[in-house]
Amino acid sequence: MTEDAAVVDARGLRCPLPVIRLAAAARDAAPGARLTVLATDPAAEHDVPAWARMRGHVVVGSGYDQAAGTWSLTVEVRDRPPAA
């Protein structure tokens, strides 16, 4: 988790809801802002980087808290690509 990142708490939510919550936060964020999503669904570990790649954002950090069973992934929001 990065210090200056806003947190999107998606713990307990099933895929694809963590990515949906993160995307909603990214839509309203300024370019350059950082968002950290917390998730317990194991798909988030793969799907957050894949989402970032498809939407042109950048994953700047990730980690797994074994005791809590929680993934945290931090993305830096880039200019939103035009809606498909």
Add this chain to the structure above:
Amino acid sequence: MTDPTPSPAPLTTADAPAAAPARAWLDASGAARVHPVARRAFEQALDDGWADPRRLSTEGRRARALLDAARESLAAAVGARTEEVHVGPSHTAALHAAVLGTAAGRRRVGTRAVASAVERAAVLHAGEHAGLDVVRVPVARTGAVDPDAFTAALDDVPTALAALQHANGEVGTLQPTDAVHAATTARGVPLLVDGGASIGHVDVGPAWDLLALDPRDWGSVPGAGLLVVRRGVRWRPVAPEDEDRWFPGGPSVPAAFAAAASLEAVLADRAEADRRRRALVDRVRARVAAEVPDVEVVGDPDARLPHVVTFSCLYVDGEALVTELDRAGFAVGSGSACTSSSLEPSHVLAAMGVLTHGNVRLGLDRDVTAEDVDRFLAVLPGAVARVRAMLGAQAL
């Protein structure tokens, strides 16, 4: 005296089934519709080969003759000797036997196996079950393994067994089995090639030491899986003593005979089936990418199986999408977590670094029509939009 348990309904009925809505079977990978030749061969073998092929009676010998003919035909189809073909009960059992038997036979060489990260779970799990340290070689975004990375893993520690599928059945990407087999041969390591998604659709070639085949994938009846083992591969039975050392109890003769007959039939018109389905997959790839927002069509666009296509939709629950499409008359597969029995997402999609949610996998049967595919493409964008609306995932 009354029986408290209700009697079960009979398994068969003479009543005509109620008229069902038109359905398109677009989930043929590992479960193709039964080919007419397979059905006829199966029925013939039930008439002529129902007996136990191990018995010395006329009936037993007749069953033995059918089984021998089936093995001879299967051997010819893959370029092997008849005695190298073993018939087991399923594709999974064949993969398990290959890994467990080789691991036992080469125990003294090492306890490490090298496999692509996108091998079938049956291969990876069998390796772990055998107590092997299974090194999973990463794959590119297309799903293809890098032969140099695979080779480097072989050189690390003495290796008991290497495993590489001929093509990935989940995304269709072909693997570099020629280059990897050259590397394993040079090091004296047996290579298990999972040809389960390939045989009957593309040529598998001679680059393997053990080859597993799935008759269900080319349209045979359930009840057989094949393992072809080159002479000279060191292995040891892991089950108690039996006349059939690879698959104790021996095969279903009718299922083996149907597998052989239907493989001959599908190989005879493979070129035409390839041309037709390859063009349909090209159409799916192009139109899905153009007509569904926020979608990624995955797998190699060119070096691929002719009949498999997979894509993932952002912000979509795979289970809901499969259900929505099923209701509209289309059976499709999915690698998304919520659609499988495990809660883990597809290890194949994860290893490729593509979305694991919102995944749809099509396996086009040999008799799929262009109309089926066009109808599917027409309903897909609406189905995706409805699932996204249910999740409140609009304008993201």
